[in-house]
Amino acid sequence: MQVILSGILLGGIYALMAMGLSLTLGVMRIVNLAHGVFYTLGSFILYSFMVQAKLNPFLSLLLIFIIVFFAGMICERILLRPIRDSHMNVMIVTFALAIFAEQCIHLSWGVLYRSAPPFLKGELQIARILLDNQRLLSFAIGMALILLLVFVLKKTTLGKATRMVQQDPEMAMLLGINVDLISMVVFAVGAALAATAGCLLAPLYLIFPAMGWTPLLVSFAIVILGGMGSITGTVVGGFLFGLTSLLTTYFISSAMINVVPFLAIIVTLLIRPSGFFGKEIF
Amino acid sequence: MVKKGSSRDEGKATKQVILFLVMVGLAGIFPQMYPDEFLLHVIVVANLLAIFAISWDFVAGFMGQVNFGQAMFYGAGAYFIGFITKAYQIPAGLGLIAGGFVAVLLSLAVGIPCLRLRGPYYSIATLGFCQVLFTLSMALTEWTGSEEGIRGIPKFITSVEGNYYFSFFLLMFLLVALKLLFRTPFGIQLISIREDERLSEAAGINTNLYKIIGSAVSAFIAGVAGAYSCYFHSHVSPDTLSIGLTFSAIAAVVFGGMGTIWGAFVGAYVLTFLNEYLYFMMEYRLLIYPLAIMLILLFSPGGLLAFFKELGKVFEHGNATSAEPHKEL
Amino acid sequence: MEMLRVQNLTKSFKSLVAVSDLNFVIHKGQILGLMGPNGSGKTTVINLITGFLKPDSGTIYWQNEDITGWGPHKIVHKGIARTFQQARVFPNLSIFDNVVVSLAKSQGGYLSLGIDHKRKALDILELVGMRTKPSTLASQLPQDELKKLEMARAIGSEPKMILLDEPVSGLTPEESDLIVRVIKKLNESGITIFVIEHVMRMLMGVSHRLVVMNSGMKVCEGKPEEVRQNPTVIEAYFGKGEEGFVNFR
Numbered sequence: 001m002q003v004i005l006s007g008i009l010l011g012g013i014y015a016l017m018a019m020g021l022s023l024t025l026g027v028m029r030i031v032n033l034a035h036g037v038f039y040t041l042g043s044f045i046l047y048s049f050m051v052q053a054k055l056n057p058f059l060s061l062l063l064i065f066i067i068v069f070f071a072g073m074i075c076e077r078i079l080l081r082p083i084r085d086s087h088m089n090v091m092i093v094t095f096a097l098a099i100f101a102e103q104c105i106h107l108s109w110g111v112l113y114r115s116a117p118p119f120l121k122g123e124l125q126i127a128r129i130l131l132d133n134q135r136l137l138s139f140a141i142g143m144a145l146i147l148l149l150v151f152v153l154k155k156t157t158l159g160k161a162t163r164m165v166q167q168d169p170e171m172a173m174l175l176g177i178n179v180d181l182i183s184m185v186v187f188a189v190g191a192a193l194a195a196t197a198g199c200l201l202a203p204l205y206l207i208f209p210a211m212g213w214t215p216l217l218v219s220f221a222i223v224i225l226g227g228m229g230s231i232t233g234t235v236v237g238g239f240l241f242g243l244t245s246l247l248t249t250y251f252i253s254s255a256m257i258n259v260v261p262f263l264a265i266i267v268t269l270l271i272r273p274s275g276f277f278g279k280e281i282f
Numbered sequence: 283m284v285k286k287g288s289s290r291d292e293g294k295a296t297k298q299v300i301l302f303l304v305m306v307g308l309a310g311i312f313p314q315m316y317p318d319e320f321l322l323h324v325i326v327v328a329n330l331l332a333i334f335a336i337s338w339d340f341v342a343g344f345m346g347q348v349n350f351g352q353a354m355f356y357g358a359g360a361y362f363i364g365f366i367t368k369a370y371q372i373p374a375g376l377g378l379i380a381g382g383f384v385a386v387l388l389s390l391a392v393g394i395p396c397l398r399l400r401g402p403y404y405s406i407a408t409l410g411f412c413q414v415l416f417t418l419s420m421a422l423t424e425w426t427g428s429e430e431g432i433r434g435i436p437k438f439i440t441s442v443e444g445n446y447y448f449s450f451f452l453l454m455f456l457l458v459a460l461k462l463l464f465r466t467p468f469g470i471q472l473i474s475i476r477e478d479e480r481l482s483e484a485a486g487i488n489t490n491l492y493k494i495i496g497s498a499v500s501a502f503i504a505g506v507a508g509a510y511s512c513y514f515h516s517h518v519s520p521d522t523l524s525i526g527l528t529f530s531a532i533a534a535v536v537f538g539g540m541g542t543i544w545g546a547f548v549g550a551y552v553l554t555f556l557n558e559y560l561y562f563m564m565e566y567r568l569l570i571y572p573l574a575i576m577l578i579l580l581f582s583p584g585g586l587l588a589f590f591k592e593l594g595k596v597f598e599h600g601n602a603t604s605a606e607p608h609k610e611l
Numbered sequence: 612m613e614m615l616r617v618q619n620l621t622k623s624f625k626s627l628v629a630v631s632d633l634n635f636v637i638h639k640g641q642i643l644g645l646m647g648p649n650g651s652g653k654t655t656v657i658n659l660i661t662g663f664l665k666p667d668s669g670t671i672y673w674q675n676e677d678i679t680g681w682g683p684h685k686i687v688h689k690g691i692a693r694t695f696q697q698a699r700v701f702p703n704l705s706i707f708d709n710v711v712v713s714l715a716k717s718q719g720g721y722l723s724l725g726i727d728h729k730r731k732a733l734d735i736l737e738l739v740g741m742r743t744k745p746s747t748l749a750s751q752l753p754q755d756e757l758k759k760l761e762m763a764r765a766i767g768s769e770p771k772m773i774l775l776d777e778p779v780s781g782l783t784p785e786e787s788d789l790i791v792r793v794i795k796k797l798n799e800s801g802i803t804i805f806v807i808e809h810v811m812r813m814l815m816g817v818s819h820r821l822v823v824m825n826s827g828m829k830v831c832e833g834k835p836e837e838v839r840q841n842p843t844v845i846e847a848y849f850g851k852g853e854e855g856f857v858n859f860r
Contacts, residue, residue: 031402031405031406033350078580079576082580083579086583087401088348089579091348091350091405092532092536092575092579093576095350095529095532096529096533096571096572096573096575096576097572097576099529099571099572100569100572100573100576103568103569103572104569106568107569213413213525214413217406217409217410217413220410221410224403224406259417262410262411262413262417263414266395266407266410266411270395270396467711467712467714470708470711471711471712471715473704473708474701474704474708474712477701477703477704478701480663480683481699481700481701482712483682483683483684483687484661484663484683484684484692484695484699485687485712485713485715485764485767485768486684486687486688486692486715486716486767486768487712487715488684488715489684
């Protein structure tokens with residue numbers, strides 16, 4: 001039972017990261033293979049902030065969001081805008097970016113497995129279930145961010161403009177929406193969300209430079225499973241993933257934890273190449 | 283009466299053959315001129331990468347199937363040799379070919395289900411498959427030795443010079459075979475799938491079948507390369523299934539120029555040599571591959587070959603544009 | 612002998628009904644023309660027959676076999692070839708290679724042993740009257756040569772029937788006469804032809820029978836002389852402000 005609950009808590013954060021991907025995928029119609037490396041970046045910077053600079057965790061979170069947001073904007077402007085038309089080139093460039101950034105992280109921090117300290121110590125006990133406070137807190141923050149994101153998308157002008165670009169970029173352009181700006185912001189938000197997910201999971205799991213690939217594939221799996229543009233789908237998918245990942249760890253072995261999401265993507269793509277909830281975009 | 287070739291085209295073909303023969307000749311006498319073991323070793327590594335990169339270009343550049351998990355075929359060949367030689371003594375030639383076929387089987391297992399996937403979905407799925415195999419190779423320590431891999435595999439050519447010649451032999455054979463392939467109707471039809479898949483279908487091509495065959499050929503090449511690498515390094519590890527490996531092939535091809543076989547060759551050489559000889563940069567060397575890719579894609583998406591072609595045009599015509607006027611509507 | 616039978620064919624796109632309950636038959640060796648104003652559903656009919664679209668309802672029979680919903684390459688293998696309204700070729704391949712691509716069906720095995728593909732491709736190019744050198748890139752062709760290449764590609768698969776989608780649109784009268792000659796030559800060699808065209812003079816001149824469509828439905832069928840007099844047909848054209856019987860260019 002504990003495993004199940006932990007799984008759901010983990011899932012919430014996966015869902016957060018997946019939403020970031022869903023945005024770039026849906027609005028910009030590009031496949032961002034660097035999504036995982038932003039996650040990694042978030043974890044490592046958090047480590048540095050908390051361990052080396054001894055900063056307050058919440059402050060760190062905020063700072064990291066802002067830093068990665070701007071980093072994302074720069075990346076989009078320099079790397080992606082010139083080649084946005086070719087899907088293949090975008091995939092290759094973001095792939096290259098991911099490997100480049102991973103190497104930079106490797107060089108700056110070294111390859112040792114580390115762990116960030118928890119924001120909150122202690123545990124909560126309900127009946128016979130033991131849950132760390134950290135897990136609960138991470139989950140809470142994650143969910144809060146998702147709700148915030150949904151709010152922004154549904155109620156604010158920026159959000160509405162973004163949704164219009166997602167539905168019909170040409171129409172949006174004709175209506176005077178600055179599609180380039182929206183693209184830049186969307187990419188930046190996606191990156192920042194991935195980084196935040198990295199921060200939220202850093203205290204719970206080991207940090208190492210190549211850690212981003214699994215979350216990348218998990219995000220894709222969730223987006224594909226849950227369907228593009230469907231918020232419910234993404235969240236549900238996230239929970240499912242968290243659950244199956246932890247169940248795998250529990251019943252099989254932790255080394256196999258990666259196999260599940262990958263197999264899931266494969267199975268989903270085979271059954272329903274456009275996911276279960278959403279619509280096909282390519 | 284409509285004639286196919288013109289003397290100009292035939293001239294081009296002859297030029298290519300001469301260039302090729304010159305290359306073979308140079309490659310042949312090179313070790314006598316520079317018997318530097320380290321250099322020869324680097325060349326073998328470059329040749330291996332070139333072969334692997336060509337296998338990726340074959341499906342991605344010529345058929346439009348951007349496979350982000352190409353390393354799984356290389357690794358399949360490599361691990362096959364690793365497992366087999368622990369148990370049996372088999373002649374190396376057989377080992378190489380068998381390694382290739384193991385990769386082909388894998389490509390069928392992966393490729394057939396992935397047929398229905400379009401573009402990016404195909405790329406993500408192949409990335410996923412490769413990662414599964416990577417994870418398995420790290421996790422199943424008993425069989426694969428996890429990170430350490432399997433060591434002490436008997437080499438079938440012990441001298442570096444021998445490996446130099448053999449790797450060149452493989453590479454040249456591949457280059458010639460592919461050049462010939464793309465002159466046959468089958469080869470042209472393969473390319474047409476990349477150009478306009480719907481139109482190919484309208485012309486009567488069973489695109490699914492062709493894709494499977496193309497995938498299998500590419501996997502075979504990668505598998506043989508992987509198998510050979512296992513013999514050469516006397517060692518196989520999860521690196522042969524890693525994302526980094528796939529990336530090096532992609533980097534070589536994109537850098538040199540996709541969809542041209544020479545591009546993969548040139549790219550592989552440039553990147554391998556940069557990697558080995560920029561020792562003074564220490565670990566920062568590893569940043570070169572990705573940086574090179576990003577720069578190339580931004581400034582000359584057709585790769586180095588396209589860049590030189592453009593340069594060549596500038597020198598040929600000065601400022602004038604192409605000489606032949608088009609017939610206007 | 613009946614080659615193609617289209618029965619109750621219907622296809623809609625969201626709220627637009629493109630083809631509605633269409634029925635017609637083509638006999639062996641016939642040239643059947645399909646005419647109708649823009650948007651009357653003509654190209655959709657070709658797309659449905661050749662497997663580029665699946666019909667919502669209705670059946671398509673080819674030599675008494677139900678081929679409804681089959682994929683494009685299977686249909687080509689059955690002996691039906693098509694051309695496209697906007698001449699669709701492989702722009703980065705040479706003219707010669709463009710034709711070679713279409714030889715897939717006739718080459719039997721995939722490694723082209725047993726056929727002289729060079730000879731075949733050159734013969735086809737000669738048949739359609741291609742003047743440009745075969746090694747030229749298809750992207751450099753003018754409109755009339757493009758149309759010829761389209762037809763060459765269709766001929767390459769050794770079809771029993773060819774569906775031509777506006778084979779002379781955008782051509783001068785002299786150029787379109789050339790194409791008509793090729794069509795007649797093909798028909799004389801036994802190939803059944805289905806032509807969609809806008810240019811009345813050409814269609815009337817080449818077809819044995821005509822089917823007229825308007826807004827997705829068949830409004831009239833018969834020999835060219837009969838159709839020309841039919842009031843519904845005249846209304847369909849002039850009513851929509853079309854050029855009707857006037858030739859472009």
